[in-house]
Amino acid sequence: MKAKHPQETFVVMSELILPNDTNTLGNLMGGRLMHWMDIAAAIAAQKHCNCPVVTASVDNVSFNNPIKLGNLLTIEAKLTRSFNTSMEVFLRVWGEDLSAQYRYLSNEAYLTFVALDPNGRPRKVPELVPDSEEEKKMFDGALRRRQIRLILGGKMKPEDAGELRALFIKE
Numbered sequence: 001m002k003a004k005h006p007q008e009t010f011v012v013m014s015e016l017i018l019p020n021d022t023n024t025l026g027n028l029m030g031g032r033l034m035h036w037m038d039i040a041a042a043i044a045a046q047k048h049c050n051c052p053v054v055t056a057s058v059d060n061v062s063f064n065n066p067i068k069l070g071n072l073l074t075i076e077a078k079l080t081r082s083f084n085t086s087m088e089v090f091l092r093v094w095g096e097d098l099s100a101q102y103r104y105l106s107n108e109a110y111l112t113f114v115a116l117d118p119n120g121r122p123r124k125v126p127e128l129v130p131d132s133e134e135e136k137k138m139f140d141g142a143l144r145r146r147q148i149r150l151i152l153g154g155k156m157k158p159e160d161a162g163e164l165r166a167l168f169i170k171e
Contacts, residue, residue, distance in 0.1 A: 001124065001125075001126045001127075002126060003126055003127040003128070003129045004048055004079075004126050004127075004128060004129070005128070005129055005130075005131055006078045006079050006080070006128060006130060006131065006135050007078070007131070008047065008048070009044045009045070009047045009048045009077075009078045009079040009089075009128075010044070010076070010077070010078045011040050011041075011043045011044045011047070011075075011076070011077045011078065012074060012075070012076055013036065013039070013040040013043075013074070013075045013077075014072060014073060014074045014075075015036060015072075015073045016070075016071075016072055016073075017067055017068065017069055017070060017071050017072070017073055018069070019069060021069075022068075022069045025066075026068055026069040027066035027067065027068060027069075028066065028067040028068075028069075028071075028073065028095075030061075030063060033063075033067070033073070033093065033106075033107075034058070034061060036073070036075060037061075037075060037077075037091050037093065037109060037111070038055055038058075038111065040075040040076075040077040040091060041055075041077045041089040041091055041111040041113065042055065042113060043077070044077040044078055044079055044089050045079065045087045045089055045113040045115070048079050048082060048087055048125065048126065048128065049082075049087065049115040049123075049125040049126065051115050051116060051117070051123065052115075052116045053087070053113040053114060053115050053116065054113065054114055054116060055111060055112070055113055056086060056112040056113060056114045057111065057112040057149050057153070058109065058110075058111050058112075059109055059110040059111070059112075059145070059149070060109070061107060061109045062107055063106065063107055064105065064106060064107050065095060065104050065105065065106050065107075066095075066106070067093075067095035067106050068095070068097070070097075071095050071096055071097050071098070072095070072096040072098055073093065073094070073095060073096075073106075074093070074094040074095075074096065075091055075092070075093050075094075076091065076092045076093075076094070077089050077090070077091045078090060079128050080110070080128075080130075080135070080138040080139055080141075080142045081128055081138070081139050081142035081143070081146075082125045082126060082127060082128040083125075083146065084124060084125070085114050085115055085122035085123060085124060085125060086112055086113065086114050086115075086122075086125070086146075087112065087113050087114075087115070087125055087128075088110055088111075088112050088142045088145065088146065089110065089111045089112070089113065090108070090109075090110055090138060091108065091109050091110075091111065092105065092107075092108050093105070093106040093107045093108070093109075094106060110145060112146075112149065143162075144164060147161045147162065147164050148161075148164065151164070
């Protein structure tokens with residue numbers, strides 16, 4: 001299985017925010033945004049492993065700036081790291097008021113996906129090789145984020161968390 005680079009998984013997805021996408025305040029509904037984020041992240045993961053994927057986890061999604069009716073939404077997604085059968089995808093969500101020529105960051109999030117074989121079972125994924133300094137930092141941080149997810153999900157004991165052990169266990 002040939003290793004891949006983060007840029008090979010890069011996805012940009014845009015949507016115009018229409019009345020059906022908004023709440024009574026004229027802001028994009030959070031559920032609609034999360035739906036689009038899941039799609040963009042799944043495409044990035046599929047570009048990496050070339051097979052179907054399922055969402056395994058969604059980290060904290062904080063809404064820093066609302067995206068208004070009539071604004072353009074742009075989601076950028078790319079892999080930060082692959083593990084045995086899972087992949088972490090980082091997303092940045094931008095809003096843009098086209099008439100005012102103003103672009104702003106709405107939120108960021110990490111989603112984790114698992115690759116599936118034809119029988120619906122987890123399958124091995126290619127290694128991800130970071131290139132830029134930012135990609136290397138994201139790659140290194142992905143192991144810590146994964147350990148936190150596994151501990152919070154009850155799939156790893158805090159004492160087995162390596163470098164995060166000190167956060168959970170008083171020596």
